[in-house]
Amino acid sequence: MLQLLDTLHRWAGGIIGLVLALLGLTGTILLHKDAWIGLPHVEDVQRTDLTAIAAATEKIMALPGAPQGIIYARDSFGLHQIRLDAGAGLYTDQSGAIVTRWASQWERPELWLFDFHHHLFTGDTGEWVIGIAGLAGLFFILSGVILWWRTRKTFQFRLWPKRMSRPAILMHHRDLGIIAAPLLLLSVVTGTMMIFRPFAMIVVAPFGSVDEAEKAMEAPKYKGGPLAATPDYAAMLAEAHRRFPDAEFRILSLPRAAGEPIMLRLRQPAEWLPNGRTTLWFDAATGRVLGARDALVMPSAAQAFNKAYxxxxxxxxxxxxxxxxxxxxxxxxxxxxxxxxxFWFRRPKRTARPAGKAALAAR
Known part of the structure; x- marks a missing residue:
């Protein structure tokens, strides 16, 4: 049984290990992106007063190029990010003045790294590949722990293999894997949760009803009028602030099709999700509130899911x-x-059997 498990572990690792390695590398770089995006005003203190944010929003949404939405500055990143058509975008300071712009994601490393880490540059197909890689990673962690147990007496802690020979690398792989297993389990489980919803529901099931969680997380289907020529964003922000006075504004999104609402996401202090899940929807024609969702009163299983990212x-x-x-x-x-x-370049060489033994085996 252990021999079969070892074979599956090696073959699956040889096939999908490169995907996991690239996800690990890009994810590590993205962890620190706020520190290496070296643009003017990136270290500005986050503004929280409604008047200043409303004025900047009105200014930004009136810019040429038809802005589709704003990701507002946060405490660790002092710039607003604005989405334009066809992958273009720009950063502005918190007064709405343009800092830099780009015509495609390839001009901004933080954008194409994010696209690779989440989609492998291939949209939904890439998400499926990453999800499968995540499930494979879960198998590697669990099977690796089982396989390590039989050799636990030879454990040695090394950050790098003693030699670049196959036996030394395999020993390093085994022992580094057992040390990193708890953190790897956390990374793999939370990452896979965000891609495969059924897997996520299995993980959060101990926290509450799965049916209630899925219903609470469904996107509401509000219908309104066509987007007004000059929406009153200041009034929308003021209404959101009235309902959730302690929340910070996180994302403003315009409708993608006629009849869809304007969406405003907020983050309340108790929310872990950096962009929050507290949401208001406004009629794009009139600015009237169509609905609101308070993330802090969502079912417990849904709140557990919101902590994955x-x-x-x-x-x-x-x-x-x-x-x-x-x-x-x-x-x-x-x-x-x-x-x-x-697996591919340091596989053990097969030794040829002596001719006499080969002849006897053939009889």
């Missing part, structure tokens, strides 16, 4: 937790890349 992306726990997730990402990079290398 901040746990995965190091958005809670400050620097210590971010360092821990960095170690997890680097470990996944080493484990995945060495698994592929030893």
């Amino acid at each position: 901040p746990l995965h992306a190091g958005k809670v726990g400050g620097l210590p937790y971010r360092v821990a997730m960095t170690l997890s990402g680097l470990a996944l990079t080493l484990l995945g890349s060495f698994a592929v290398w030893t």
Whole structure:
């Protein structure tokens, strides 16, 4: 049984290990993107007064190029990010003045890295591949722990293989894997939760009703009029502030089709999700509130699901937790890349049997 498990572990690692290694590397880089995006005003203190945010919103949404939405500045990143058509976009400071713009995501490393980490540059197809890789990663962790147990007496802690030989790399892979297993389990489970909803519901089931969670997380289907020529964004922000006075504005999104509402996401202090899940929907024609969702009164299983992304992306726990997730990402990079290398390029050579024994075996 263990021999079969070992064979499955090696073959699956050789096939999908490179995907996991690249996900680990890009995820590690993205953990620290707020620190390496070196643009003017990126370290500005986040403004929270309604008047200043409303004025900047009106200014930004009136810019040429038909802005589709705003991701507002946050405490660790002092710029607003604006989405335009066809992958274009721009950053502005918190007064609405343009800092930089781009015509496609390839001009901004944080954007194409994010696209690769979440979609492998292939949209929904890439998400499926990453989801399968996540389930495979879960298998690697569990099977690796089982396989390690029989060799536990030879355990040695090394950050790098003693030699670049196949036996030394396999020993390093085994022992590094057992050390990193708890953090890898957290990374893999939370990452897979965000892609495969059925898997996510299995994980959050102990926290409450799955049916109630799925119903609470469904996107409401509000219908309104066509987008007004000059929507009153200041009034919408004021209404959102009236309903949730302690919340910060996170994302403003215009409708993608006629009749769809304007969506405004907010983050309340108790929410872990950096962009929050508290949401208001406004009629695009009149600005009238069509509906609102308070993330803090969602079913407990839904609230557990909302914690998956901040746990995965190091958005809670400050620097210590971010360092821990960095170690997890680097470990996944080493484990995945060495698994592929030893499987395809350092496989043991078959020794030829003596001619006499071969002849006897053929009889």
